[in-house]
Amino acid sequence: MTKHYRNIWQRIWPAMAMSFLVTACSDMNPQSKPPEDKADKRKLGFGSIAGEDLLTFGGPKKNTGSGPTLNVNQYLWKASLETLEFMPLVSADSVGGVILTDWHSTAAAPNERFKVSVYIHGSVLRADALKVIVHKQVRGVNGQWVQSNTSMQVATDLENIILSKARALRVKDTKPS
Numbered sequence: 001m002t003k004h005y006r007n008i009w010q011r012i013w014p015a016m017a018m019s020f021l022v023t024a025c026s027d028m029n030p031q032s033k034p035p036e037d038k039a040d041k042r043k044l045g046f047g048s049i050a051g052e053d054l055l056t057f058g059g060p061k062k063n064t065g066s067g068p069t070l071n072v073n074q075y076l077w078k079a080s081l082e083t084l085e086f087m088p089l090v091s092a093d094s095v096g097g098v099i100l101t102d103w104h105s106t107a108a109a110p111n112e113r114f115k116v117s118v119y120i121h122g123s124v125l126r127a128d129a130l131k132v133i134v135h136k137q138v139r140g141v142n143g144q145w146v147q148s149n150t151s152m153q154v155a156t157d158l159e160n161i162i163l164s165k166a167r168a169l170r171v172k173d174t175k176p177s
Contacts, residue, residue, distance in 0.1 A: 072097035072120040075173075076130055079165035080118045083158065087116060097121060103137065103145075111139040112148070116158065125166055132158045 072094065080099050081092065087101040097120035105113035115135040122129045136150035 071095050071123065073123050073125050073129060073166070075125050075166035075169045076120045076162065078169055079162045080120065080130075082165060083162050084116060084118070087114075113137050113145070114150070118162070125170060127159070127163055130159055130162060132156075132162070134158065 077094060077097070084099065084101055087104040089099065090102045091098065091100040093099075099116075099118040099120075101116045103113045103115050105111075113136070115137075117133040117135075119131040119133075120129060121131070132155045134150050134155045136148045137145040138148040140146045
């Protein structure tokens with residue numbers, strides 16, 4: 001080989017090797033068929049360049065909504081908010097599944113106050129997708145609020161109330177009109 005051809009070969013072979021590598025590693029399935037009608041295209045998440053009936057390419061459509069989507073179970077989320085509606089909210093993050101309340105005390109027990117944190121994990125309505133933590137403070141003799149132990153049963157009872165409401169909401173939604 002001449003020096004000229006050797007220089008060309010040294011420039012071309014990495015590109016050729018990369019293209020062979022990409023082709024060999026691709027996950028193409030020649031047995032799969034493209035969706036046949038509009039409903040199948042929408043169900044499989046296919047998009048379109050120029051309208052529904054023209055050139056179609058694969059891939060899920062991006063969410064173009066203006067707000068964040070709910071990444072947690074909607075029934076657990078709604079039931080949690082309904083259960084804690086008597087307490088002032090500090091934060092409610094539907095994307096992360098976190099609800100934080102501010103301190104709340106009742107007229108019946110003005111020397112103790114409670115704060116609740118609710119964590120919803122996942123989009124399935126299950127008991128292990130819900131975690132409630134209850135914080136309690138008691139007013140000391142000098143008027144300062146002091147952290148106090150709260151019974152685990154209080155958090156469990158709140159979880160059970162939320163789960164019951166969530167199940168009722170789901171049953172209400174699934175009943176035929």
